[in-house]
Amino acid sequence: MKKRRGFVQAAILHLLKEESMHGYQIMKELEERSNGAYSASAGTVYPALQELLDQNLIELDAGSDKKIYTIGENGKKRLEETAKYKEGDFWLEWQERMMWKNSEESVQLRAALERWETEVRKAMKQARGxxxxVVELIAFIDEMTERLKKK
Structure with missing residues (x-):
């Protein structure tokens, strides 16, 4: 499964709105903005930067010793659009999300979800033909979905 980088991309756009930066600066700033709860890696940040470049949301100035990334007009527009639907401070949300992601409860939930996914895939394989x-499995999944919606 493709790793999702949407929240990291949003954070990068927010950083670049403040000032242009090179990749290492971005990684350090993301870590700092999370009070150390997020340890940015090149394996996450650089692919996110490439996706932002591919989407024409940021621009790259490779004229200096280091590649400097700058937010583009499309990136500014994206931030304006998302601001309409979000309330509160982005960096406070970033901090809370990163702290939650590293919490024991979050680790336990992700492990439970992985066990669930394994069992659902086994059940799907057994239901073939x-x-x-198949009808029973769909009904079971729909029931669980409805129960989750009530949480």
């Missing part, structure tokens, strides 16, 4: 089992 058996329409009754």
């Amino acid at each position: 058996n329409p009754e089992s």
Whole structure:
């Protein structure tokens, strides 16, 4: 499964709105903005930067010793659009999200989700070619989905 970088991309756009930076600066700033709860890696930040470049949201100045990234007009527009639907301070949300991500409860939930996904995939494999089992599995998943919606 492709790793999702949407929140990191949003954070990068917010940083570049403040000032142009090179990749290492971005990684350090992301870590600092999370009070150390997020340890930015090149394996996350540089692919996110490339995706932002591909989407024409940021621009690259490779004229100096280091590649300097700058937010583009499309990136500014994206931030304006998302601001309409979000309330509160982005960096406070960033901090809270990163602290939650590293919490024991979050680790336990992700492990439980992985076990669930494994079992659902096994059940799907066993249901192949058996329409009754497929209907039962769909009903079970729908029931669990409805229960989650009530949480």
